[in-house]
Amino acid sequence: MAMNPAAPSSGGAGRRGRRRSQPMAEINVTPMVDVMLVLLIIFMVSAPLLTVGVPLDLPQTQAKSLEQDKTPLQLSVDVQGRVFINDTEVTMADLVPKLKAITDARGGLDERIFMRADKKADYGTVARVMGQLSGAGFKRLALVTEVDQGT
Structure with missing residues (x-):
């Protein structure tokens, strides 16, 4: 059985x-979906970088957040032991006089002060700051933590 080269093949005739x-x-x-996913990832990564304040690594607890009408007075202690009132660095010697001046302008010593301290900050520095506040008559001191995400 030989193949006939003149016979039509089925492969080439169908193209016409x-x-x-x-x-x-x-x-x-x-x-469009690819671009939207890339933008979503970019915004998810950059959103935590937009927070204002002293960068601290706060401990996590089960406590719920408090709702406030006015901006709270924040006291921060970072890893190096520097103390900040809101975003302004103060020395330990200037801490109580500046806090008294701020609280007198805002309504007195009964205002709540939110204290934030990095979890790697020196415990002695945090205790010294809290002792100075207590000795100066500030009784409404709240410690700020992050909400535990369920470990």
């Missing part, structure tokens, strides 16, 4: 009968 494919009128959403 096909129509050219028409352009699709549908929108390809895959590139």
Whole structure:
């Protein structure tokens, strides 16, 4: 059984009968979804960097957050032992006089002070700050922590 070279083959004859494919009128959403996912990741990564204040690594607890009408007075202690009132660095000697001046302007010693301390900060520095506040008559001191995400 020999093959006849003059016999028509089934592979090449079908090309003449096909129509050219028409352009699709549908929108390809895959590139749009890709761009949106990239933007989502960018915003998720950059959102924590937009927080204002002294960068601290706060301990986590089960306590719920407090709701406030006015901006709270924040006292922060960072890893190096520096003390901040809101975002302004103060020395230990200037801490009580500046806090008294601020609280007198805002309504007296009964205002709540939110104290934040980095979890790697020296415990002695945090205790010294709390002792100075207590000795100066500040009785409403709240320690700020992050909410535990369920470990």
